[in-house]
Amino acid sequence: MQTINRTFQIVGIKGHGAFKNFATEVPEFARQLLHRTREIEHHTNTEIALFEPKMGEGHLEGHYYVGVLVKDKPSHVPKGMEYLEVSGTYVSARGSIDHVDILYKEVGQWTSEHKLTRDWLTYIVETYHPTENSEDVEVYLPIIDS
Numbered sequence: 001m002q003t004i005n006r007t008f009q010i011v012g013i014k015g016h017g018a019f020k021n022f023a024t025e026v027p028e029f030a031r032q033l034l035h036r037t038r039e040i041e042h043h044t045n046t047e048i049a050l051f052e053p054k055m056g057e058g059h060l061e062g063h064y065y066v067g068v069l070v071k072d073k074p075s076h077v078p079k080g081m082e083y084l085e086v087s088g089t090y091v092s093a094r095g096s097i098d099h100v101d102i103l104y105k106e107v108g109q110w111t112s113e114h115k116l117t118r119d120w121l122t123y124i125v126e127t128y129h130p131t132e133n134s135e136d137v138e139v140y141l142p143i144i145d146s
Contacts, residue, residue: 011068
């Protein structure tokens with residue numbers, strides 16, 4: 001676990017739905033985008049997702065982006081996609097995609113134990129990294145830089 005300042009440059013597509021469906025909806029949406037990566041200039045092959053933070057039990061729907069990291073702002077953004085730059089201070093941890101729920105719990109606990117304050121106005125970020133047998137996910141939980 002670490003605290004990191006980071007800027008993500010992304011070309012992606014925006015989705016919207018019920019938070020409870022994100023676990024199935026977001027990967028499906030990402031597969032659609034991956035068929036179009038050849039259209040994206042300067043892409044790094046690193047997949048990324050941005051998530052609107054869930055503000056409480058009554059907050060049932062939210063939006064997200066799926067995309068790829070890019071090295072530079074492209075001169076042309078493919079139809080239906082957007083270029084975004086997201087910056088912030090994050091608590092970051094990496095682990096198996098199969099245990100992403102545990103990773104989020106650990107990041108949340110670490111944030112609390114270190115008396116850090118969540119930034120509820122900044123996207124939660126996940127980057128995806130293929131491994132030999134599966135995939136790792138790196139979670140970036142936004143915090144307020146004090």
